[in-house]
Amino acid sequence: MTDQISPTEPAKPAKPTKGQRTRARVLDAAAELFSGSGFHAVSLRDIAARAGMTHAGLLHHFPGKEALLIEVLGRRDREDAHVIFRLDPDTEPRDFLAQLVGIAHRNMNTPGLVGLHAKISAEAADPEHPAHRYFVERYRLLRDRLTRAFAALAARTDPPGDYDPALTAQMLLAQMDGLQTQWLLEPDAVDMRAAMVAFFARLGLDFSDVPAFPNLHSGAPPEPPHHP
Amino acid sequence: MTDQISPTEPAKPAKPTKGQRTRARVLDAAAELFSGSGFHAVSLRDIAARAGMTHAGLLHHFPGKEALLIEVLGRRDREDAHVIFRLDPDTEPRDFLAQLVGIAHRNMNTPGLVGLHAKISAEAADPEHPAHRYFVERYRLLRDRLTRAFAALAARTDPPGDYDPALTAQMLLAQMDGLQTQWLLEPDAVDMRAAMVAFFARLGLDFSDVPAFPNLHSGAPPEPPHHP
DNA sequence: CATGAAATCTACCAAGTGGTAAGTTCCGCT
């Protein structure tokens, strides 16, 4: 449904199997519902229904609920944050950070996905949670990348930055997450982009001119359309 | 069980009814379990069992699961954050902020309660969630208090602070929340107190000498003892 | 000690959970 393909398939590397298409549809549905109510509060039947199936049919594609969750999370990474992970580690640090501002701003169009991240990351504090390892490693990676970016940037700016790169990386990540919590509760009370620009400003970095949408990946509409 | 009271009750303002005591016991149990697994993932039977009761017995004291949650949250406020809400609005701003650093540091002894806040605030993004209003208003109040503190402080410091009080308040709150998320996932990787001190430092404020435990309220042990 | 209320239990309910088994329908391929 999300990706409607015209009958006379034009030029695409490999047309997706029907199974692959339903798989994607299920993932869309799961992402939406997990986003709305967290992991535990959503049933396989809910997800299957939204995908136009029975929950048993769904289980034909995924071994279980947990597997579904980690695939949803993984796909979000591949879509949204491949900017962060895939980007050449030696990219110009300023560009790298600018991407983050852009992402923060863009997230303001996808409350569902933002909510997914917030809810699951909170639940995942429990080491038994299926997504625990995922989030631990995700934060490690992000902190590492950001630390290197800040270190490079501090050495490069005119009056060299006197901030601790590692600590600053942690603070920036924390602020991004915390802003999301507040913004989800009361969207009008929070401007995530402004807060991030202010954060950089206090480090002596001017990011006020970062475009709203830097060149993220090509497709992927802001949020998969609802079809209840 | 938690509070064993000697038969010859000594000097207490008003000895708590048995009902009040079990009520408190149930609230302790609920707080612990909600902290560990969020709201949806915990059953009334779990809570009742930990309190040494049947779930039906529990429901004699509380009208339902949701009511239990909001009472748990309310009690946490009365215990932990009454510093913030009860404090005279015109307290010396520096002292006020220092209290926050102290709270952040102290929270590092109570992962359970921190987890409760994180999980429920994430879930509560849904306007239908029983704790939605609670969190919206909590953040409003906190932002307001902090904004005033920063405003007062900016005007008072020697080179007047050039930061926006409202935005700074939001950023500080966001950082506190976000740090908790990371800290819950990987406690050794995060020093919440250090990050907050660094935050203030970037505003030109030195809070590095804030004592670990400022004068919080009198009693209330760091975390209610487990008794499984 | 009797009494009435509070506290608590046993037993039950209807609804929902994730998951399984065994059929049936559909689709792509040779």
Add this chain to the structure above:
DNA sequence: AGCGGAACTTACCACTTGGTAGATTTCATG
């Protein structure tokens, strides 16, 4: 066309959920 496997369904399972009804215990007080 028709075969074979993928896709999907219906029906079921054992279990848990929040909540209720009514009986029974506990307890402070007269």
